[in-house]
Amino acid sequence: MRRPRRRSRALAAGVVAAAMVGLAGCGAGPTGPPTLNWYINPDDGGQAEIAARCTAASGGAYQIEVSTLPNDAAEQRQQLVRRLAANDSSIDIMSIDPPYIPEFAEAGFLAPIPEDVARRSTAGVVNSAIEGSTWRGRLVTVPFWANTQLFWYRKSMIAGSGLDPTRPVTWDQLVAAAQRKGSQLAAQGDRGESLTVWLNALIESGGGKIVTNPSPDDPKAVGLGLDSPAARKSAEIMKAVSGVAGPGFSTADEEVNANAYQDGSAMFTVLWPSSLWGKVKSAVEEGSAPASLLADTGWGEYPRTDAARPSAPPYGGINLGVGRFSPNPDLAYRATECITSPANQAYYFVANGNPAVKESVYSDPEVLKEFPMAPVIRQSLDQAAPRPQTAYYAEISESLQRNYHPTAAIDPSTVGPATAALIRAVLAKEKLL
Amino acid sequence: MSTTTTRTEETTEPVRPSGGTSDRARAEQRLGWLLAGPAFVVMLLVTAYPILQAAYYSLFDYRLTDPDKRSFVGLNNYLVILTDSVWWTSFGVTVFITVVTVAVELVLGFALALVMIKALKAIRPVLRAVILIPYAVITVVAAFAWQYAFSLDSGFVNSWFDWLPGVSADTDWFGGTFSSLFVICLAEIWKTTPFISLLLLAGLAQVPEVLQEAAKVDGASWWQRMSRVTIPNMKAAIMVAVLFRTLDAFRVFDSVFVMTAGANSTETVSFLAYRQTISRLEIGLGSAVSVMLFVSVVLICVLFIKGFKVDLSAQRGEN
Structure with a gap:
C-alpha cells in the first residue's frame, strides 16, 4: 500500500510542478525578439525556410514561426475566418488564397497596409497579382507568389492530331484532336474549387465575366454575367470536354490529371506548373517515369475559348495578409517585405515550383534552368484574370459547383440562367446551399 | 444482471412501509444524485448550452464575418429550409x-x-x-x-x-x-x-x-x-x-x-x-x-x- 501512495504523491507533485512551469511560461514577458506567427498553406517546406532566412536577416528584430493550415484552400479560409472572427491576436501574417481576400478585407480582418510598403511591394509585380491583392481600389495584401495554368501536351502523341501546338489553340481544337487520336484531354471536372477556376477561365477567355458588379454594399444587387454568349460557350466546352476526359472525369482533380498525363492516357492537360512540371521532374528523378518524359513535354498558352481572342488563364497563388488583431502589425509588414524579396521569390520558385510575382525573377538563370517555360508563365500571368472578386466568393463558387457538376449532365442553354437565379437567392438568404 | 435485480428486490421490499419511501431508499436516492450529479452538470454545460445557443441563433440572420448586421428574423430560417x-x-x-x-x-x-x-x-x-x-x-x-x-x-x-x-x-x-x-x-x-x-x-x-x-x-x-x-x-x-x-x-x-x-x-x-x-x-x-x-x-x-x-x-x- 505504501509504494503506490508514494508513487501517486510523486505523480501529483510532478503535475503541479509542470503546471507551475506552464503558468510561469504564460506569465513571463518575452525574453527574445517578438515572435511573429505566420499561418501558411502546406508546401514543400519553402515558407518555413523563408521564415528562417528572414528571422536571421532581421538581426534580432523579430523571429517568424510558421503554423500550417489545412491542405484545402477552402478549409484554410474556414480556419482563418473562425479564428479572426474570435479576434485571434496570434495571427500576425497569413498566406491567403486570392479569391478570399475581399471577404477578409470586408470583414475588417486585415491590418491596413502602410503607404510605403504598398508602393514597394507592387513595384515590378505582374498585373494579375496586384489585381488579386486589391479590394475597393486599395491594396489590402502583399503579393507573394502567383500561379497560372498552362496548356501541356505530349509531343510524341500530337503527331497526326491535326493540331499545331506552337500557335495558340482553342478548346474546340483540343476536343477534336483528342477524339481523332482516341486519347484524353485531362481537366478538372471534380466538384471543388478547381471547377470554378476552370469555368472562370473559360468565361473570362470568351470576353465575359461571372460577376459583372460585386455590389459590396448590397449583395442582393450583385450583377451576374452567366447568361452571356461567353458563359454559354463555356458551358458547351465543359460538356464537350467531358466526352474526351476519361471515365473518372466527374471526380478528376489536379493530381488525377497529372497522373493521367504521366501514364500516357491523356495527351493534353491544363495545369499549374508545379502540379505538372514539378511532378513530372520528381517522378523522373525518383525513377517512376522515364527520363524521356521531360523532353516529350511541351507547353503553351492556356487554350482559348474564342479563336480570335487571347485567353485569360486562371490566376492563383498566395498573397500575404497581416492580421487585424496582431500586436505587431508594423513588424509583420516589415517581415512580409523580407518574405517577398526577389531573392526569396526566386528561391521559392526553384525549390517549390511556385512562380514569383516580381517580373525580375523570370530572368534569373537558375529559375530559367529549372523552369524553361518561365517566360510563358510570366506572359500567362499578365493575361490571367482573377476569379470573381466579392466578399461572398464562397457562396458564388459553391453555387457554381452545384449546378455545373457533373459537367457531362449540364444543359448549356439553361445552366447559366439557373445558376444566376440560385446565386441571387443564396445571397438574399432565401435558399440553402 | 438478473442476480442484481433479485437482490435489490429482496432488500428493499420488506423494509418499505406501505405508501411511503423508506429512509434507506431515500438515502440511496440521494447517493444516486450525488454520484450522477457532477456528470449531469458537465452534460448540461457541454450539451444543453450549445443546443440552446443554436436554437437562439436560429432565429437570427447572422453572418460570422458581419456580426454588426445581425437581425432577428423569427422563424424565417425554418421557412427557408422547409420550402427548399x-x-x-x-x-x-x-x-x-x-x-x-x-x-x-x-x-x-x-x-x-x-x-x-x-x-x-x-x-x-x-x-x-x-x-x-x-x-x-x-x-x-x-x-x-x-x-x-x-x-x-x-x-x-x-x-x-x-x-x-x-x-x-x-x-x-x-x-x-x-x-x-x-x-x-x-x-x-x-x-x-x-x-x-x-x-x-x-x-x-x-x-x-x-x-x-x-x-x-x-x-x-x-x-x-x-x-x-x-x-x-x-x-x-x-x-x-x-x-x-x-x-x-x-x-x-x-x-x-x-x-x-x-x-x-x-x-x-x-x-x-x-x-x-x-x-x-x-x-x-x-x-x-x-x-x-x-x-x-x-x-x-x-x-x-x-x-x-x-x-x-x-x-x-x-x-
Missing part, C-alpha cells in the same frame, strides 16, 4: 442511408453475435477483438480507406471485381448518386456492425440457458428455438441496439465529407448544416438546420420509445 428542395433531398438521402445501413447491420451484427457466443472459449477473446477492430478505426480514416479502394486511379476494387456484371476497369463509383451511396453505406456498415453486434451479444447472453435446454428437450429445431425463444427474450436488447444505431446513422457526416463532399446529390442533413455554418458562415441559417437535425433525432427517439414500446430500463435488467 435541397433540405428534402438531403433528408431523403439521410433516411436512405439510415434504413439501409441499420437493416444490414442488424442482420450481420446478429450473425456475428451468434458466432461470438458460440465460439470456443479459447478463441472467444481473439474473435471479439477481431470483430471489434473496424469499430476502433476512426471514421475519417475508414472513409479514406474505402475511398482509395474504390477510386478509379488508385483503387483495387475495379480490378478485383471486374468479373461481376456492371463492374469494369472504368467504373467510376463516385460518379453517380447510387454508386456513391453504395460505397458510403458499405463503409458505414463495415465500421459500425461491431457496435451493434456487441449490444446484441449482451442481449444474447441474457437469454437463460434453461429455456434453450427446455426447448431442446421438447424437440424444437434450431430455427424454432431462435424465433420462439432467443429473439423474443432479447427483444429489448434488439430495439435498444437499433435505436442507438439509428440515432448514430442519422447524423452521418464523415464518410460523405471524405468520399463525395456532397457531390451527385449525396448530401446528408449533417453535411447541409456544415455547409451553411462552416462554409457559408451563415450562423443563423446553419443553426436552424442543426436544430432541425436535432428535432429529427428527438422524433426518432420518441417513435422508438413510444411507438415500438422500447423499454430502456429493461436493458438495464430492472424489469
Whole structure:
C-alpha cells in the first residue's frame, strides 16, 4: 500500500510542478525578439525556410514561426475566418488564397497596409497579382507568389492530331484532336474549387465575366454575367470536354490529371506548373517515369475559348495578409517585405515550383534552368484574370459547383440562367446551399 | 444482471412501509444524485448550452464575418429550409442511408453475435477483438480507406471485381448518386456492425440457458428455438441496439465529407448544416438546420420509445 501512495504523491507533485512551469511560461514577458506567427498553406517546406532566412536577416528584430493550415484552400479560409472572427491576436501574417481576400478585407480582418510598403511591394509585380491583392481600389495584401495554368501536351502523341501546338489553340481544337487520336484531354471536372477556376477561365477567355458588379454594399444587387454568349460557350466546352476526359472525369482533380498525363492516357492537360512540371521532374528523378518524359513535354498558352481572342488563364497563388488583431502589425509588414524579396521569390520558385510575382525573377538563370517555360508563365500571368472578386466568393463558387457538376449532365442553354437565379437567392438568404 | 435485480428486490421490499419511501431508499436516492450529479452538470454545460445557443441563433440572420448586421428574423430560417428542395433531398438521402445501413447491420451484427457466443472459449477473446477492430478505426480514416479502394486511379476494387456484371476497369463509383451511396453505406456498415453486434451479444447472453435446454428437450429445431425463444427474450436488447444505431446513422457526416463532399446529390442533413455554418458562415441559417437535425433525432427517439414500446430500463435488467 505504501509504494503506490508514494508513487501517486510523486505523480501529483510532478503535475503541479509542470503546471507551475506552464503558468510561469504564460506569465513571463518575452525574453527574445517578438515572435511573429505566420499561418501558411502546406508546401514543400519553402515558407518555413523563408521564415528562417528572414528571422536571421532581421538581426534580432523579430523571429517568424510558421503554423500550417489545412491542405484545402477552402478549409484554410474556414480556419482563418473562425479564428479572426474570435479576434485571434496570434495571427500576425497569413498566406491567403486570392479569391478570399475581399471577404477578409470586408470583414475588417486585415491590418491596413502602410503607404510605403504598398508602393514597394507592387513595384515590378505582374498585373494579375496586384489585381488579386486589391479590394475597393486599395491594396489590402502583399503579393507573394502567383500561379497560372498552362496548356501541356505530349509531343510524341500530337503527331497526326491535326493540331499545331506552337500557335495558340482553342478548346474546340483540343476536343477534336483528342477524339481523332482516341486519347484524353485531362481537366478538372471534380466538384471543388478547381471547377470554378476552370469555368472562370473559360468565361473570362470568351470576353465575359461571372460577376459583372460585386455590389459590396448590397449583395442582393450583385450583377451576374452567366447568361452571356461567353458563359454559354463555356458551358458547351465543359460538356464537350467531358466526352474526351476519361471515365473518372466527374471526380478528376489536379493530381488525377497529372497522373493521367504521366501514364500516357491523356495527351493534353491544363495545369499549374508545379502540379505538372514539378511532378513530372520528381517522378523522373525518383525513377517512376522515364527520363524521356521531360523532353516529350511541351507547353503553351492556356487554350482559348474564342479563336480570335487571347485567353485569360486562371490566376492563383498566395498573397500575404497581416492580421487585424496582431500586436505587431508594423513588424509583420516589415517581415512580409523580407518574405517577398526577389531573392526569396526566386528561391521559392526553384525549390517549390511556385512562380514569383516580381517580373525580375523570370530572368534569373537558375529559375530559367529549372523552369524553361518561365517566360510563358510570366506572359500567362499578365493575361490571367482573377476569379470573381466579392466578399461572398464562397457562396458564388459553391453555387457554381452545384449546378455545373457533373459537367457531362449540364444543359448549356439553361445552366447559366439557373445558376444566376440560385446565386441571387443564396445571397438574399432565401435558399440553402 | 438478473442476480442484481433479485437482490435489490429482496432488500428493499420488506423494509418499505406501505405508501411511503423508506429512509434507506431515500438515502440511496440521494447517493444516486450525488454520484450522477457532477456528470449531469458537465452534460448540461457541454450539451444543453450549445443546443440552446443554436436554437437562439436560429432565429437570427447572422453572418460570422458581419456580426454588426445581425437581425432577428423569427422563424424565417425554418421557412427557408422547409420550402427548399435541397433540405428534402438531403433528408431523403439521410433516411436512405439510415434504413439501409441499420437493416444490414442488424442482420450481420446478429450473425456475428451468434458466432461470438458460440465460439470456443479459447478463441472467444481473439474473435471479439477481431470483430471489434473496424469499430476502433476512426471514421475519417475508414472513409479514406474505402475511398482509395474504390477510386478509379488508385483503387483495387475495379480490378478485383471486374468479373461481376456492371463492374469494369472504368467504373467510376463516385460518379453517380447510387454508386456513391453504395460505397458510403458499405463503409458505414463495415465500421459500425461491431457496435451493434456487441449490444446484441449482451442481449444474447441474457437469454437463460434453461429455456434453450427446455426447448431442446421438447424437440424444437434450431430455427424454432431462435424465433420462439432467443429473439423474443432479447427483444429489448434488439430495439435498444437499433435505436442507438439509428440515432448514430442519422447524423452521418464523415464518410460523405471524405468520399463525395456532397457531390451527385449525396448530401446528408449533417453535411447541409456544415455547409451553411462552416462554409457559408451563415450562423443563423446553419443553426436552424442543426436544430432541425436535432428535432429529427428527438422524433426518432420518441417513435422508438413510444411507438415500438422500447423499454430502456429493461436493458438495464430492472424489469
